[in-house]
Amino acid sequence: MASAHTVAAAGPWPSSTLLTTLFVAGVGSHHLIRPYEIDNYVISLGSAYLATLAATSLGYFQTIAGLDAWTAASHTFALSCVFNAGLVSSILIYRAFFHRLHRFPGPFAAKVSRVYAARASADKLQMHLESQRMHEQYGDFVRTGPRHLSILRSSAIPAIYGPATKCVRSPWYAATPGGLNDLSLLQLRDPEAHKRRKKHWERGLSFKALNSYEPRVRAKADLLLERLAENAGKPIDMTMYGMFYGFDVMSEVGFSKDFNMLKSEKEHPAIMALHSSLTILSVVGGSQPWLLGMMIRIPGASAGYQKFIEWCGDELQARKAAYKKERANSLQDQDPSDVVSWLIKAEEDGEKGAPGSHLSWQEEARLLIVAGSDTTSTVLTNTLYFLASNPGCYQKLQDQVDAALKAEGGDGTTVSHEKIKDVAYLDWLIQETLRLKPAVPGGVTRLTPPEGLQIDEVHIPGDIIVVVPMHSIQRDPRYWGGKEDAVSYRPERWEDLSTEKAPWMAFNRGAGVCPGKNLAFMELRLVLAKIASRFEVPRFAPGFDPQAFDHGSEDRFTMHLPELHLVFTER
Numbered sequence: 124m125a126s127a128h129t130v131a132a133a134g135p136w137p138s139s140t141l142l143t144t145l146f147v148a149g150v151g152s153h154h155l156i157r158p159y160e161i162d163n164y165v166i167s168l169g170s171a172y173l174a175t176l177a178a179t180s181l182g183y184f185q186t187i188a189g190l191d192a193w194t195a196a197s198h199t200f201a202l203s204c205v206f207n208a209g210l211v212s213s214i215l216i217y218r219a220f221f222h223r224l225h226r227f228p229g230p231f232a233a234k235v236s237r238v239y240a241a242r243a244s245a246d247k248l249q250m251h252l253e254s255q256r257m258h259e260q261y262g263d264f265v266r267t268g269p270r271h272l273s274i275l276r277s278s279a280i281p282a283i284y285g286p287a288t289k290c291v292r293s294p295w296y297a298a299t300p301g302g303l304n305d306l307s308l309l310q311l312r313d314p315e316a317h318k319r320r321k322k323h324w325e326r327g328l329s330f331k332a333l334n335s336y337e338p339r340v341r342a343k344a345d346l347l348l349e350r351l352a353e354n355a356g357k358p359i360d361m362t363m364y365g366m367f368y369g370f371d372v373m374s375e376v377g378f379s380k381d382f383n384m385l386k387s388e389k390e391h392p393a394i395m396a397l398h399s400s401l402t403i404l405s406v407v408g409g410s411q412p413w414l415l416g417m418m419i420r421i422p423g424a425s426a427g428y429q430k431f432i433e434w435c436g437d438e439l440q441a442r443k444a445a446y447k448k449e450r451a452n453s454l455q456d457q458d459p460s461d462v463v464s465w466l467i468k469a470e471e472d473g474e475k476g477a478p479g480s481h482l483s484w485q486e487e488a489r490l491l492i493v494a495g496s497d498t499t500s501t502v503l504t505n506t507l508y509f510l511a512s513n514p515g516c517y518q519k520l521q522d523q524v525d526a527a528l529k530a531e532g533g534d535g536t537t538v539s540h541e542k543i544k545d546v547a548y549l550d551w552l553i554q555e556t557l558r559l560k561p562a563v564p565g566g567v568t569r570l571t572p573p574e575g576l577q578i579d580e581v582h583i584p585g586d587i588i589v590v591v592p593m594h595s596i597q598r599d600p601r602y603w604g605g606k607e608d609a610v611s612y613r614p615e616r617w618e619d620l621s622t623e624k625a626p627w628m629a630f631n632r633g634a635g636v637c638p639g640k641n642l643a644f645m646e647l648r649l650v651l652a653k654i655a656s657r658f659e660v661p662r663f664a665p666g667f668d669p670q671a672f673d674h675g676s677e678d679r680f681t682m683h684l685p686e687l688h689l690v691f692t693e694r
């Protein structure tokens with residue numbers, strides 16, 4: 124306890140009335156801000172709070188009360204602790220007992236704070252498995268955060284993501300620096316703005332555009348095949364080569380630029396920088412979107428990510444200049460030659476919905492690379508893992524590809540998309556891989572409308588962040604033929620199933636559906652058909668542990684894979 128002497132030296136201690144008032148002010152502040160979505164204002168509010176503390180210390184305690192700097196700072200700190208105690212206890216009590224989600228089951232720690240999710244996610248980077256564990260323990264509706272609900276029901280898919288949904292994107296989407304004009308397609312939460320922008324993306328990824336990209340995709344697939352042939356009989360890390368393929372295709376088709384990774388057999392420095400920062404950004408950003416925005420703003424806190432985004436900005440500028448030249452050289456009637464040029468064309472033509480600010484262009488370029496590369500490459504690697512584990516499936520694929528290549532006077536070896544696009548088994552393989560190992564395993568979050576949402580017998584209140592956990596719903600025995608069948612790799616199941624009707628949502632649904640789906644299928648069909656036509660069933664390398672691969676994938680929003688060592692042999 125402070126002696127009478129130290130109390131005198133420290134100046135008069137604030138009265139109990141002041142302390143009580145501050146505590147009540149803390150409680151009041153919580154209830155004042157509670158009705159508003161402050162997720163993207165946390166940094167501004169925090170800065171205003173710190174500024175108030177500095178003003179209190181300097182302006183009141185030092186200047187008016189005449190205390191020395193140290194004593195003024197300690198008094199201010201003590202007062203802020205009382206205010207914070209009011210604020211935090213009000214938040215915790217409200218979330219635990221009075222929140223509109225308080226009747227939904229879930230871990231107590233998750234109900235009161237997102238720190239639970241951040242810790243669970245950081246633990247093994249396998250939040251998708253933790254989510255499945257929570258559903259096993261608590262049932263179909265689990266409160267995974269203060270206003271977060273995970274829903275394991277097939278009926279929730281159309282209700283939350285379908286074309287007629289009234290749900291909108293959660294605050295997570297816009298958690299980047301900049302204003303409403305600085306967002307990419309994926310970050311646009313306003314349905315009208317999103318629709319206008321998406322039109323331009325869809326033009327760049329239409330079937331007509333894809334036909335013009337095909338020769339470049341084929342050339343990349345050939346390069347991958349060359350690497351496999353060079354290494355025939357020896358172990359090769361398919362995770363790495365799959366990644367090279369995904370990024371090389373995306374740089375070509377996205378920007379008319381070559382990352383050249385399949386040739387150099389090295390990861391491009393911009394991609395290395397991106398990958399090095401993804402773990403921390405996904406753990407922090409997945410649970411606390413405002414922290415993601417803060418980290419991106421702080422120089423050095425996300426250096427790798429900044430390097431990547433600068434690279435995207437530079438490449439974009441280069442592409443814009445090249446596109447303008449192409450147009451000036453009277454090629455204006457010709458369609459743009461890559462996805463980003465379709466967006467540039469929209470801007471040049473003054474069309475509504477084209478990206479506006481420099482930042483939004485940078486974000487679009489980043490989205491193009493991130494959304495289109497890691498996703499496709501993990502599907503390729505995972506499919507090869509399943510084929511090595513199920514040689515019968517590979518044999519079937521080989522038979523059907525051989526037959527398609529020989530049909531209508533084909534030479535039996537030349538693979539074009541036209542020749543193999545109707546091999547249904549190829550699509551079943553891809554769909555089955557995406558069922559068991561979705562590229563976005565945690566699923567995507569949405570916000571319920573103010574009036575709430577009815578899912579079967581349960582009413583979900585309004586303004587709740589909801590998600591259907593993709594990994595869990597796509598393995599749920601109730602929908603996938605029972606306990607054993609649900610986790611078996613059985614491509615044939617797709618003969619009688621539709622991707623729209625089954626609880627399968629690998630590319631999302633409705634307005635937010637992936638516009639790159641057809642490109643992804645084209646890339647995957649081409650490369651898998653080429654592999655099947657040239658190589659025997661891939662084998663796991665001697666000493667390689669397939670179980671470790673199967674259980675080692677990480678949820679960094681998109682799936683991240685451990686190494687996959689396979690041995691290919693030419694037929």
Ligand code: HEM
Nearest residue numbers: 308309494495498499562563567629630631635637639643
């Ligand atoms: C197998 C590969 C792929 C999978 C599994 C996949 C999956 C997804 C999913 C689940 C979403 C929804 C994300 C969300 O709402 O948070 C999405 C969105 C998106 N994807 Fe893909 N994707 C793949 C390939 C591609 C490719 C090749 C591109 C090409 C550029 C692409 C571009 C996009 C874009 C731009 C969005 C945002 C759509 C919007 O905001 O409306 N994706 N993708």
